[in-house]
Amino acid sequence: MFGVAIILVVAQKFFNAQQLLENALNWIDTLGPWGPITFIIIYILATVLFLPGSLLTLGAGVLFGPLFGSVYVSIGSTIGATCAFLVGRYLARGWVSKQIEGNEQFQAIDKAVADEGWKIVGLTRLSPIFPFNLLNYAFGLTQVSLRDYCLASWIGMMPGTVMYVYLGSLAGSLATLGTETGSRTTGEWVLYGVGLVATVAVTIYVTKIAKTALQNKIS
Numbered sequence: 307m308f309g310v311a312i313i314l315v316v317a318q319k320f321f322n323a324q325q326l327l328e329n330a331l332n333w334i335d336t337l338g339p340w341g342p343i344t345f346i347i348i349y350i351l352a353t354v355l356f357l358p359g360s361l362l363t364l365g366a367g368v369l370f371g372p373l374f375g376s377v378y379v380s381i382g383s384t385i386g387a388t389c390a391f392l393v394g395r396y397l398a399r400g401w402v403s404k405q406i407e408g409n410e411q412f413q414a415i416d417k418a419v420a421d422e423g424w425k426i427v428g429l430t431r432l433s434p435i436f437p438f439n440l441l442n443y444a445f446g447l448t449q450v451s452l453r454d455y456c457l458a459s460w461i462g463m464m465p466g467t468v469m470y471v472y473l474g475s476l477a478g479s480l481a482t483l484g485t486e487t488g489s490r491t492t493g494e495w496v497l498y499g500v501g502l503v504a505t506v507a508v509t510i511y512v513t514k515i516a517k518t519a520l521q522n523k524i525s
Contacts, residue, residue, distance in 0.1 A: 419445075
């Protein structure tokens, strides 16, 4: 248990996370058909080691496009969150308890999970109030079942995943603007823009509803 805590602290404090993940994305881009599998594995490790997933999520849009990028991120983030949950529940309970000790929000979530279970997990995934990586471990200390945690996490993370992947895909298209392989028609750019606006609008709307609902549950 102590060894797990040491690994997490070292990963968080001593790695240049952004540069590390950028290098990983550049490497994945050279792997061809092995790229998606490697990406998913790296995403899982990043989640467990407290590395920021936003850069990887944006990168998935650049490398794989909005559809497959969303699928790969969804798989990686759900498995990674589940691994962190299991570590928090069985291997590093003492360390996780110290990290959230005295945090009134986490205490309120713990009580709410006892009554509502998967609903609270889903709402916290939809609402950006709580730190994603630490929350994965913290849920391991609650009474929520592994099945409910996995399902609620997968569904709750989907809107944010799609939005960030879509943004990354758009950024990748803009970066190749003017090249032979990256040129798009005006109609395609219009559809891209409309899709982006719709995705962001839906995500913001869902997040707002979830935030309000969560506050009502834990207040």
